[in-house]
Amino acid sequence: MDNSILLTPLQVVDLFSRFAAVGVLFSLLLNICHRATPKIVLSYGLLLVCCIAYLLLTAPIANHHYGWLRPAFLLLTDLTPVVLLNLYWLHTRGKLMLSAVPR
Structure with missing residues (x-):
């Protein structure tokens, strides 16, 4: 089986926009961590991490290329x-x- 990833130009644009969105969400996460209380940081931080996992999991890449990251992304999703x-x-x-x- 060939392990190379072949993408069309439209898929490359899709990946680029996904990674740009992940960067924006990560910067939003850093902004929330800097300004908010710990409860809000935890809640919104987990939501942003779940959104990032969803964005990365739905990329136009075959499932076997994710390796050990796929189960982690699925769990977060x-x-x-x-x-x-x-x-x-x-x-x-x-x-x-x-x-x-209850405890």
């Missing part, structure tokens, strides 16, 4: 609803969702 629920919980109740779980 699957955790997105939980992270959104945590963000909702933070804005409605003023605390993290895990604080409501």
